[in-house]
Amino acid sequence: MVLLSLFYVGAHIAVRRAAPQADPLILPLAAVLNAIGLAAVYRLSPDEFGPAQITWTVVGIGCFVATLLVVREYQVLARYKYILGFAGVALLLLPLAPGIGATINGARLWVALGPMSFQPGELAKVCLVVFFAAYLAERKELLAIASRRLAGFHVPDLKHFGPLLVMWGLSLAVMFFERDLGSSLLFFSIFLVMLYVATARIVYVAFGLLLFLAGSYLGYQLFTHVQDRVQIWLDVFNPRYISDEGYQLAQSLFALATGGLFGTGLGQGRPDLIPAAHTDFIFAVIGEELGMLGTAGVLLCFMLIVARGLRIAMQSRDDFGQLLSMGLVTIFGIQTIIILAGVTRLMPLTGITLPFMSYGGSSLISNFILIAILIRVSHETAAAPDPAMTGEILIGGRL
Amino acid sequence: MHGQIRKVGVGLVMLFMAVFLQLNYVQIFAAEDIASNNANIRSLLREYSIQRGDILTLDGTRVAVSEPTGERLKYRRTYPEGELYAHVTGFYSINYGNTRIESAYNDQLLGEAGVVSMQDIQDRFLGAGEEGDDVRLTIHSRLQEAARSALGSNTGAVVAMDPQTGEVRAMWSNPSYDPNPLASHSAREAKRHRSSLDPESPSSPMVSIATSRGYPPGSTMKVVTAAAALESRYRPDSTFEDPAELELPQTDETLTNFTKTTCAGGRIDLFTALEISCDTTFAIIGMEIPEEVREVANEMGFNEPIPFDVGTEVSTFPEVGEDNKPFQAYIAIGQGDVVATPLQMALVASGVANGGAVPRPRLVREVIDPSGGIVERFQPETIGEAMSSDTAREVTRMMTAVVESGTGTAAQMPGVQVAGKTGTAQTVQGENPHTWFITFAPADDPQIAVAVIVENGGTFGSEATGGAVAAPIAKQIMEIDRQIRGW
Secondary structure, X not given: OHHHHHHHHHHHHHHHHHOOOOOOOHHHHHHHHHHHHHHHHHHHOOOOHHHHHHHHHHHHHHHHHHHHHHOOOOHHHHHOHHHHHHHHHHHHHHHHOOOOEEEEOOEEEEEEEOOEEEOHHHHHHHHHHHHHHHHHHHHHHHHHOEEEEEOOEEEEOHHHHHHHHHHHHHHHHHHHHOOOHHHHHHHHHHHHHHHHHHHOOHXXXXXXXXXXXXXXXXXXXXXXXXXXXXXXXXXXXXXXXXXXXXXXXXXHHHHHHHHOOOOOOOOOOOHHHOOOOOOOOHHHHHHHHHHHHHHHHHHHHHHHHHHHHHHXXXXXXXXXXXXXHXXXXXXXXXXXXXXXXXXXXXXXXXXXXXXOOOOOHHHHHHHHHHHHHHHHHHHHHHHOOOHHHHHHHHHHHOO | OHHHHHHHHHHHHHHHHHHHHHHHHHHHHOHHHHHXXXXXXXHHHHHOOOEOOOEEOOOOOEEEEEEEOOOOOOEEEEOOOHHHHHHHHOOXXXXXXXXXXHXXXXXXXXOOOOOOOHHHHHHHHHOOOOEOOEEEEOOOHHHHHHHHHHHOOOOEEEEEEOOOOOEEEEEEEEOOOOOOHHHOOOHHHHHHHHHHOOOOOOOOXXXXXXXXXXXXXXXXXXXXXXXXXXXXXXXXXXXXXXXXXXXOOOOOOEEEOOOOOOXXXXXXXXXXXXXXXXXXXXXXXXXXXXXXXXXXXXXXXXXXXXXXXXXXXXXXXXXXXXXXXXXXXXXHOOOOOOEXXXXXXXXXXXXXXXXXEEEOOEOXXXXXXXXXXXXXXXXXXXXXXXXXXXXXXHHHHHHHHHHHHOOOHHHOEXXXXXXXXXXXXXXXXXOOOEEEEEEEEOOXXXXXXXXXXXXXXXXXXXXXXXXXXXXXXXXXXXXXXXXXXXX
């Protein structure tokens, strides 16, 4: 633990040196979330996942520092947009490759190389956001041109719907072939949000939602596991599901409900009863032992990171910077919401990791890289202040 | 793009707020509902990680113990004496809940009652195994065993208690059942056993006859009627008519003596009427003083739930209209709609034995913590003042005559005066009568009071009487108590 604190201190020093004007809150917030998650994972599995998670955290911090040092100016990233975009798609589809793809818990999200296995989808999300940001920054005027009006809306040329359709296809591929509802939803919604931010065309969103509904309907009709998820969500306490397909979600709700306002106290819960407690359901473990006070605190940390990210996006002075930080913080926020809404039964459960808290190297590393880029953007914005915004930055950004 | 970013930001915040609201719902508002779902085995696991306290008899026989299993549910409840104490201890079952003492003293047995000691706090912090308190019954194992062997294969019940303290020394009902399979951690085993016990049927062996089945008390009720007579204007030597048949007013029904003859040839005094159990005389008394009879019955515990450590059925002595003379006649001799549990009739005997003060019956003497200290000790209480001590003395004299020279001679014990009253209660036409005996001894310094019922006359069939069937059973119990305590 002490050692880990030193690594965080090291990371902080790296930020101060490499990006002295950067947002000062994001790293500490991530550290808090990571520490709570680590404590929970360590308690669950002091011999296996606990030590491994410490290692992954150290590697993650290393990637964080490396990203800061290598990417001295975020604009550089825009130059590699096609490489990154291609890499993103490749990573996303890598688990489908015969021989190295691996199916765990019914979802083909994993790539196994010898003793190592990782989820390339986690890294793909960062690559794709960078690509989208660069692509949209370049094309936003073009995509926003409304050549005609339809039912009171400005409708762009039909060909501009192409990228949206491509992303839709990619999301469907992830859903159909990798059976990963969470990632599918995540990738499609992030593109939709970024497209809207870039063009301000609500018609893209409307069309995107239509596509989303079509995809959901298709998935529901084609896959029994999608139907199961919805059934369980609607009727989790039905004795038919409760000890079977609905077991996970029911146990998650029992844990949260048992925790109540104050929780059972650290070490007093029964996380051994919750399946996948160290990954998808880590939030339920925290909810049982720390209660609503703990879960609300965790939720607040996530919201603060998102709020800081949005602030960075608002203050960034070029399109790429705005879209990049906007995209990164949105994908971070939506991922958080998808899994939290899932384990609390706000929406059907889709397995996805909780950033910084769930066990898993791929997730930790990609989220550390994600906040490194955010921090890089925030530094550059503050280091060369726009005269009009100096005051606000001095108040908000550097305190 | 600021406008769009702001809108997306607002959207994200709203989604986070939705999660926050859902957390409020799951963790606060609906928490109790959700957590109490049967499929949530958390409280079960916790409860079964406690070494539940033992239930032991007055003389130290352990009748309910917790045995380590080495499994996820760390302890399993077992009942080394099998069926013998089933209606006293009840069972501690995952699927069917807790019953009887296991339910009434659940908090104590789990060690969760009363003050939290330093030791409890230490145990909790150190994660040491928690241990519950022991419960010591008032039942004496030798009396309980005697009750079982005396009743034998007869359907019925025996209740024996110390009339001065109300401490129940024996409470046995036949049939009984083995509580062990019900406490099994295997749901299937518990279920199979339970369904073999026909739990929904009123004649299920899971029903404790002693506390929960009511019978017409028959002539044992005459003790109550006699006491009421003495409490009002009559004396033991007051005389009454004793016809073989009593024509009931307002009807063309007649009430016939059990012997179908006159009791003493025309007139009989109260003392003799009880001694030989003269039905028509007591029916006449019942019609003379209906209010007084009901008053004594109420003080004895009728018409109210008896405060007891385990559940009981309420015994009823019905309220009868002032003019409903036939009904008054019937209930004064324990027929009609009078219904009494064996426990209730043991209280009638105890009330007389205790000088008119009806003791509160008790099954538990004390609660003992794991280090042997007494946590709680239950003191004698009374639940009613049924009669004056003078009346009690006279009723005792009359009941002594019943055993000495009346219908209850089978309960005589050498060297000790025994007081008693027989009862032979008609049931449905064609069924053999239920036979009762209520008694206490020694008559001059009562140490033990006993009520016995044998359903449908047991092996005696249609010839059964309380004196022939139930009295010898009661006597066996009293003899064992005499051996143990040397009175």
